[in-house]
Amino acid sequence: xxxxxxxxxxxxxxxxxxxxxxxxxxxxxxxxxxxxxxxxxxxxxxxxxxxxxxxxxxxxxxxxxxxxxxxxxxxxxxxxxxxxxxxxxxxxxxxxxxxxxxxxxxxxxxxxxxxxxxxxxxxxxxxxxxxxxxxxxxxxxxxxxxxxxxxxxxxxxxxxxxxxxxxxxxxxxxxxxxxxxxxxxxxxxxxxxxxxxxxxxxxxxxxxxxxxxxxxxxxxxxxxxxxxxxxxxxxxxxxxxxxxxxxxxxxxxxxxxxxxxxxxxxxxxxxxxxxxxxxxxxxxxxxxxxxxxxxxxxxxxxxxxxxxxxxxxxxxxxxxxxxxxxxxxxxxxxxxxxx
Amino acid sequence: xxxxxxxxxxxxxxxxxxxxxxxxxxxxxxxxxxxxxxxxxxxxxxxxxxxxxxxxxxxxxxxxxxxxxxxxxxxxxxxxxxxxxxxxxxxxxxxxxxxxxxxxxxxxxxxxxxxxxxxxxxxxxxxxxxxxxxxxxxxxxxxxxxxxxxxxxxxxxxxxxxxxxxxxxxxxxxxxxxxxxxxxxxxxxxxxxxxxxxxxxxxxxxxxxxxxxxxxxxxxxxxxxxxxxxxxxxxxxxxxxxxxxxxxxxxxxxxxxxxxxxxxxxxxxxxxxxxxxxxxxxxxxxxxxxxxxxxxxxxxxxxxxxxxxxxxxxx
Numbered sequence: 001x002x003x004x005x006x007x008x009x010x011x012x013x014x015x016x017x018x019x020x021x022x023x024x025x026x027x028x029x030x031x032x033x034x035x036x037x038x039x040x041x042x043x044x045x046x047x048x049x050x051x052x053x054x055x056x057x058x059x060x061x062x063x064x065x066x067x068x069x070x071x072x073x074x075x076x077x078x079x080x081x082x083x084x085x086x087x088x089x090x091x092x093x094x095x096x097x098x099x100x101x102x103x104x105x106x107x108x109x110x111x112x113x114x115x116x117x118x119x120x121x122x123x124x125x126x127x128x129x130x131x132x133x134x135x136x137x138x139x140x141x142x143x144x145x146x147x148x149x150x151x152x153x154x155x156x157x158x159x160x161x162x163x164x165x166x167x168x169x170x171x172x173x174x175x176x177x178x179x180x181x182x183x184x185x186x187x188x189x190x191x192x193x194x195x196x197x198x199x200x201x202x203x204x205x206x207x208x209x210x211x212x213x214x215x216x217x218x219x220x221x222x223x224x225x226x227x228x229x230x231x232x233x234x235x236x237x238x239x240x241x242x243x244x245x246x247x248x249x250x251x252x253x254x255x256x257x258x259x260x261x262x263x264x265x266x267x268x269x270x271x272x273x274x275x276x277x278x279x280x281x282x283x284x285x286x287x288x289x290x291x292x293x294x295x296x297x298x299x300x301x302x303x304x305x306x307x308x309x310x311x312x313x314x315x316x317x318x319x320x321x322x323x324x325x326x327x328x329x330x331x332x333x334x335x336x337x338x339x
Numbered sequence: 340x341x342x343x344x345x346x347x348x349x350x351x352x353x354x355x356x357x358x359x360x361x362x363x364x365x366x367x368x369x370x371x372x373x374x375x376x377x378x379x380x381x382x383x384x385x386x387x388x389x390x391x392x393x394x395x396x397x398x399x400x401x402x403x404x405x406x407x408x409x410x411x412x413x414x415x416x417x418x419x420x421x422x423x424x425x426x427x428x429x430x431x432x433x434x435x436x437x438x439x440x441x442x443x444x445x446x447x448x449x450x451x452x453x454x455x456x457x458x459x460x461x462x463x464x465x466x467x468x469x470x471x472x473x474x475x476x477x478x479x480x481x482x483x484x485x486x487x488x489x490x491x492x493x494x495x496x497x498x499x500x501x502x503x504x505x506x507x508x509x510x511x512x513x514x515x516x517x518x519x520x521x522x523x524x525x526x527x528x529x530x531x532x533x534x535x536x537x538x539x540x541x542x543x544x545x546x547x548x549x550x551x552x553x554x555x556x557x558x559x560x561x562x563x564x565x566x567x568x569x570x571x572x573x574x575x576x577x578x579x580x581x582x583x584x585x586x587x588x589x590x591x592x593x594x595x596x597x598x599x600x601x602x603x604x605x606x607x608x609x610x611x612x613x614x615x616x617x618x619x620x621x622x623x624x625x626x627x628x629x630x631x632x633x634x635x636x637x638x639x640x641x642x643x644x645x646x647x648x649x650x651x652x653x654x
């Protein structure tokens with residue numbers, strides 16, 4: 001769970017109601033952020049399809065295009081932006097950083113209080129965008145869910161398995177974390193520490209931290225419908241992401257419970273093996289030439305190692321506890337500490 | 340209300356709507372006529388009308404305050420949020436289910452005036468089921484006392500009074516609310532006393548705890564022991580563990596030597612025993628390195644944020 005400084009919490013007490021998305025005419029209301037890290041489609045069509053409906057609805061829009069270094073040439077096609085009449089800024093990463101890194105790079109350049117974030121290709125139909133933005137009025141984050149799906153049954157089965165696992169491990173039920181189309185308040189992104197590949201799991205992390213998160217159905221773009229079969233490395237990365245997410249959500253404040261459980265099971269296994277062999281030795285049976293003795297010792301040692309790692313984790317959590325608070329306030333009535 | 344009251348009563352609540360008016364009235368009766376006080380409710384993600392009930396009370400009496408958490412975080416976080424936003428020089432915590440009696444608050448505060456930093460209530464004649472609540476509580480308290488060395492007979496009683504100086508030194512996380520006296524003694528050198536308090540059966544609502552908490556208590560005890568004994572010298576903890584691992588390594592190494600010199604040596608013996616000794620020595624090395632990492636983390640944390648020192652004992 002993300003941590004928050006005490007000073008920030010106290011300053012939050014001044015806020016008693018969530019600000020609405022600013023009305024048209026009050027500066028940029030929405031920053032449309034395109035994250036270009038894979039299979040980009042022509043920028044002109046993206047701007048026309050996703051920025052156009054917002055400007056037509058009267059929103060003041062700014063456009064940020066954040067791209068990996070190898071997409072520098074792709075992002076240079078700014079004619080459509082000029083045509084749409086929206087301010088646009090292109091940011092090129094110094095190194096390959098993935099969507100999470102691109103978003104972190106783009107955030108300081110967004111002036112609007114709300115961001116519409118998407119990959120550099122069509123995932124949802126553009127006519128769903130205004131409703132998605134409007135849904136932010138009573139939420140901190142609105143995640144698009146491609147529904148109904150037009151993908152193959154293999155893709156849908158994979159998706160169901162993945163989201164079932166996420167729900168099981170984190171307790172948060174979302175249906176389409178793979179769809180990166182999200183409308184989010186800038187303040188949320190400033191509070192949640194994003195790193196690694198956790199942009200994918202932003203709704204889970206935000207909900208876990210007490211933000212109001214909604215999922216909204218959006219028609220899937222025909223170009224996005226395909227059979228998604230990835231390389232083995234991708235599945236391995238997703239599995240590791242899930243493990244990391246599981247630990248972050250459940251054990252960040254109590255690492256010893258995780259490492260202690262793993263370590264205790266290993267150590268218990270080792271202790272049982274060694275105890276049995278000990279009794280056999282007392283009964284006159286030789287044990288020094290049996291590899292099982294080594295297995296018992298290894299299990300015990302691994303268990304101690306895991307528990308020791310958990311203790312280091314607890315020390316680190318304890319040392320930082322004085323500076324951090326792990327809660328968010330929804331609202332406060334009269335909760336002002338007088339100075 | 341801008342003046343700081345002398346007494347802050349903190350009550351973390353979750354789904355306690357029917358109890359709110361009764362609790363407010365009971366606190367008012369107990370504290371009226373004494374020093375200025377405030378009653379700070381911390382709503383921990385209630386799904387019923389608890390927040391509305393508190394706001395209704397606040398409209399009638401501005402001494403009632405509310406801190407509303409964004410979701411359900413648990414009692415420890417609720418209590419810490421209450422500490423963070425309370426203003427009194429004396430802070431009292433209690434449950435919101437009316438099992439604690441606010442009439443005991445003046446008794447706790449009077450005891451605090453004798454020079455203690457924390458006064459913990461212990462429940463006389465508990466009105467709980469023996470098998471589900473009293474027995475696990477008795478076992479847990481015994482273990483907490485034995486492992487932490489802090490002689491408190493009822494860690495589960497939320498009715499406690501604290502000095503502000505102590506509250507400002509406490510940082511609760513995970514499920515540490517069960518061990519506040521031990522944490523206070525370990526991290527702030529608090530002087531702790533106990534007084535008997537009344538206990539009533541729950542009038543409304545459901546208990547949020549069950550037998551499942553025992554496993555968590557056991558896991559947290561190890562953490563508390565570590566905090567109490569080694570928070571200022573983690574290398575001692577890991578060094579001690581490494582010493583034990585080294586002893587096992589020596590044992591196996593000795594067995595290897597005896598096997599080689601005394602008995603007729605088989606290939607498997609030549610492999611198993613020395614390898615086992617090496618594994619133990621590797622663990623020794625690993626634990627020492629972990630200890631050094633922990634020392635580094637401690638130093639870096641202290642450099643980044645020098646925490647206030649322990650409380651001085653009053654002469």
